[in-house]
Amino acid sequence: MFERTKDLRLSVIKQMELRASKFPDVISLAQGVPSFDTPSGIKRRIELALQKGVVSKYSLSPGLLELRELIEVKLAEDNMFYDFEKEIIVTAGSIEGITATLFAITNSGDEIIIPEPTYTSYREVITLCGCVPIFVGLNEEKGWSFELEKFEKAITPKTKAIFYCNPNNPTGTIYSREQLLGLAELAKKHNLFLISDEVYKDFTFARKEKIFSLAEIPELRKRVIRLFSFSKSYAMTGYRVGYLHCDESVTQEILKVHDSLVTCAPVISQYGAMGALEMAQKDVIFFNDEYLKRRDLICARLDKLKNIFSYVRPESAYYVFPKIIKKDFDFSSIEAPESFSFKFAFWLLEKAQVAVVPGVAFGPSGEDHIRLSFGRTEADINRAFDRMEKIFK
Amino acid sequence: MKFFCKTILKYYLKYVTKIVLAIHRPTVVAISGSSNKTFIRDEIRKILEIQGKTVRANPKNFNTEIGLPLAILNIPSGYNSYRAWLPIIGKAFWAIFQKNFPEFLVLELGVSQKGDMRYLLSIIKPKISIICEINQRYIESFSGMDNLFLEYQYLARQTLQSGALILNYDNARVRNLSKKSRAQVEYFGKTKKTGIFQIEKIEKQENGQKFWLRHENEIQEFFTPRFGEHNIYAVTAGKVFEYILNFTKYEIS
Numbered sequence: 001m002f003e004r005t006k007d008l009r010l011s012v013i014k015q016m017e018l019r020a021s022k023f024p025d026v027i028s029l030a031q032g033v034p035s036f037d038t039p040s041g042i043k044r045r046i047e048l049a050l051q052k053g054v055v056s057k058y059s060l061s062p063g064l065l066e067l068r069e070l071i072e073v074k075l076a077e078d079n080m081f082y083d084f085e086k087e088i089i090v091t092a093g094s095i096e097g098i099t100a101t102l103f104a105i106t107n108s109g110d111e112i113i114i115p116e117p118t119y120t121s122y123r124e125v126i127t128l129c130g131c132v133p134i135f136v137g138l139n140e141e142k143g144w145s146f147e148l149e150k151f152e153k154a155i156t157p158k159t160k161a162i163f164y165c166n167p168n169n170p171t172g173t174i175y176s177r178e179q180l181l182g183l184a185e186l187a188k189k190h191n192l193f194l195i196s197d198e199v200y201k202d203f204t205f206a207r208k209e210k211i212f213s214l215a216e217i218p219e220l221r222k223r224v225i226r227l228f229s230f231s232k233s234y235a236m237t238g239y240r241v242g243y244l245h246c247d248e249s250v251t252q253e254i255l256k257v258h259d260s261l262v263t264c265a266p267v268i269s270q271y272g273a274m275g276a277l278e279m280a281q282k283d284v285i286f287f288n289d290e291y292l293k294r295r296d297l298i299c300a301r302l303d304k305l306k307n308i309f310s311y312v313r314p315e316s317a318y319y320v321f322p323k324i325i326k327k328d329f330d331f332s333s334i335e336a337p338e339s340f341s342f343k344f345a346f347w348l349l350e351k352a353q354v355a356v357v358p359g360v361a362f363g364p365s366g367e368d369h370i371r372l373s374f375g376r377t378e379a380d381i382n383r384a385f386d387r388m389e390k391i392f393k
Numbered sequence: 394m395k396f397f398c399k400t401i402l403k404y405y406l407k408y409v410t411k412i413v414l415a416i417h418r419p420t421v422v423a424i425s426g427s428s429n430k431t432f433i434r435d436e437i438r439k440i441l442e443i444q445g446k447t448v449r450a451n452p453k454n455f456n457t458e459i460g461l462p463l464a465i466l467n468i469p470s471g472y473n474s475y476r477a478w479l480p481i482i483g484k485a486f487w488a489i490f491q492k493n494f495p496e497f498l499v500l501e502l503g504v505s506q507k508g509d510m511r512y513l514l515s516i517i518k519p520k521i522s523i524i525c526e527i528n529q530r531y532i533e534s535f536s537g538m539d540n541l542f543l544e545y546q547y548l549a550r551q552t553l554q555s556g557a558l559i560l561n562y563d564n565a566r567v568r569n570l571s572k573k574s575r576a577q578v579e580y581f582g583k584t585k586k587t588g589i590f591q592i593e594k595i596e597k598q599e600n601g602q603k604f605w606l607r608h609e610n611e612i613q614e615f616f617t618p619r620f621g622e623h624n625i626y627a628v629t630a631g632k633v634f635e636y637i638l639n640f641t642k643y644e645i646s
Contacts, residue, residue, distance in 0.1 A: 040472065040473045040474070041472045041473060044473045052533060053533065054533050066530070069431065073431055076619065081618055081619045081620055082620060083620040083623075083624075084623075085622075085623065087620060218600035218618075219600070277453075278453050278454040279470075279472060
């Protein structure tokens, strides 16, 4: 019984949220949810679609043609050329796209390499697909960057893909062009797929240039499966809509799984996604500006707790991943799994009523860290840190 | 209240736009059909820019009763906000006096309800019209394909007699639009037919698509970095457009 699910676990982030909900005055910096409401242009697009009565039926399995056409145009602006008819699939959020991709490209027992710390659900999806996640640690000393030698060492005949999140959740790292090209060389050498989850690509605090993607390189189009979600960039986490793209030889296989899993992405959300691409670019810029302010605020507040935390300043996303450098806390009253970061997170919740995510949830290198989300308002961030400063005194 | 405001805004923008067009007299290129409008629009804009012409094209979804005038006047939308619309209404008026108005307007025309085309063509008079596809997309508000077809037929009829109509020969409904036009008609497509710009062969490559185009016994090879047949059609429509610009007695400026 439950052979397929016995090794799965509920996301630690959700577990923390559940636990936190028992504290009436809790401030949560745990879940990665934007504090903003969905932009009004998107809502208006949905209202119009509802009025026209076009949302009640299934769309084509890969998604509404109009939406995919808009996605092709948007991708071309970013130097990525994909055919909307055969190479783009609208998915029910990026996690469904990831699931469909893994089911399509792997066989049971295959290994998937994931640089860690990274998004908690990757491990679960890989396990669900009957594959084995192989964690390769990122180098915190070098700003959570890749070390290609470690990847090469991790590759075995069973390796099918390298699966990374860029910008990375929870570290907020943007991988450089050189690092990514190095990864591409490895993938070519060992005939691997590269799965690139780019849901935070619209948030770049340094503002130098847009985030480079391996999907821009034509020679890699059969190897790189790129995923995007509307959840973060357009404050649409509840809509569950995203997309993936790759060469048609791969997407047509993924499409079969996508069709079996969900038939199509929710049509009402697809109209929302059209509104996002047509009208919400100004909102994305506004969100980016706000997250930049919040990033600076949360870093300033962390600087005041230098004896407790050290951290790498995030370049993107809305997370910071500080290391807990002070170890002598009294966790005797805390019932938590045998992990320092878990104990610390539970202790913080009880003592300060501040919810954070224990770093170990993001992979072995995440131990001794916590993830703080600055998707929350500045007031929430300040209140959470006021409380933390009090208990650390 | 909302309907009332929208109606006033719609007509205000329409008449301001008509004044602007009457003053500046740009050449209007209309692109319509159920799909492939955006890709053709971008291709035409690119061609004109390469030829050194000044061009204005409608951005993204600015192809309807309110969006089209805004695109012509080159002002943003207030979308759903009354407050945002107030300065835009002022800007629309001042657009009458704008200098450096472009020589060409390359405009996508969106049709989602009966009468949409008639309204849009009460604002602009296209010299060249391009129609690539007529299919079931946007059929929801029409009682059948024949009614949707009537919208495009109106565009074919309203394209200036001194102008040209560029049609996809592969789509039977699009092909039949020629019967309603008084303008020069040019066709493109994959169908083997004398006189048309015929896409002979498409070869998908790692970095794009190569294709061969036959016209009047001449075959030329082209390349696009984009993928998908629709992009080949868009480039081909552009080639027909170039042909018309070069070989007819157009007064471009």
